[in-house]
Amino acid sequence: KAGVTQTPRYLIKTRGQQVTLSCSPISGHRSVSWYQQTPGQGLQFLFEYFSETQRNKGNFPGRFSGRQFSNSRSEMNVSTLELGDSALYLCASSLSDYNEQFFGPGTRLTVL
Amino acid sequence: QQQVKQSPQSLIVQKGGISIINCAYENTAFDYFPWYQQFPGKGPALLIAIRPDVSEKKEGRFTISFNKSAKQFSLHIMDSQPGDSATYFCASQSPSGSARQLTFGSGTQLTVLP
Numbered sequence: 001k002a003g004v005t006q007t008p009r010y011l012i013k014t015r016g017q018q019v020t021l022s023c024s025p026i027s028g029h030r031s032v033s034w035y036q037q038t039p040g041q042g043l044q045f046l047f048e049y050f051s052e053t054q055r056n057k058g059n060f061p062g063r064f065s066g067r068q069f070s071n072s073r074s075e076m077n078v079s080t081l082e083l084g085d086s087a088l089y090l091c092a093s094s095l096s097d098y099n100e101q102f103f104g105p106g107t108r109l110t111v112l
Numbered sequence: 113q114q115q116v117k118q119s120p121q122s123l124i125v126q127k128g129g130i131s132i133i134n135c136a137y138e139n140t141a142f143d144y145f146p147w148y149q150q151f152p153g154k155g156p157a158l159l160i161a162i163r164p165d166v167s168e169k170k171e172g173r174f175t176i177s178f179n180k181s182a183k184q185f186s187l188h189i190m191d192s193q194p195g196d197s198a199t200y201f202c203a204s205q206s207p208s209g210s211a212r213q214l215t216f217g218s219g220t221q222l223t224v225l226p
Contacts, residue, residue: 004155031212033212033213033214035216042218042219043156043219045213045214045215048213050212056206056213058213100146101146101158101212103155104155105153105154105155106154106155
């Protein structure tokens with residue numbers, strides 16, 4: 001069974017631009033969560049989607065948004081990029097509320 | 113903000129030794145406690161996990177010890193190998209049935225010397 005895939009793997013943007021990251025969960029998984037990983041703040045929860053509905057959102061500004069499609073694929077968008085948005089963005093999927101989360105390889109975003 | 117405190121920040125052990133990483137959580141509603149292993153350039157990989165109804169879980173060389181009253185849990189890596197050199201994260205998850213959210217510890221950089 002294929003794992004969680006994320007595209008693109010690497011991205012370089014400049015301040016003020018916006019970016020869209022994509023995540024394809026493991027087949028059959030309906031829950032998709034997004035996390036930001038930085039050396040200073042560690043791994044922080046961004047938001048979680050289940051059946052196209054955002055169920056929970058972390059403590060991030062409104063510039064960070066996401067959505068989930070009917071096939072469970074998810075995208076996250078960051079608008080008006082800031083230097084501090086440089087991070088590894090990780091997507092995780094799970095089968096249900098009682099199952100473990102599996103992470104993808106992440107998208108490395110660099111904001112110049 | 114609910115925190116998970118992880119220690120030590122870094123750990124160096126000899127091959128064949130025991131690696132021990134500790135975590136403490138605050139929210140008594142957490143009901144799932146996984147450990148993730150992360151290699152450079154990779155996403156975190158689930159290593160082992162425990163629920164609060166048991167005090168210990170062992171999978172191969174990896175053991176989780178869980179102390180519900182102290183709100184602490186730890187990872188023990190027996191017979192540590194150079195291939196175990198990675199960053200380890202403990203995490204706690206919000207109650208099942210509600211929105212899923214993992215709260216992570218700050219990570220432990222483990223180095224196993226050959």
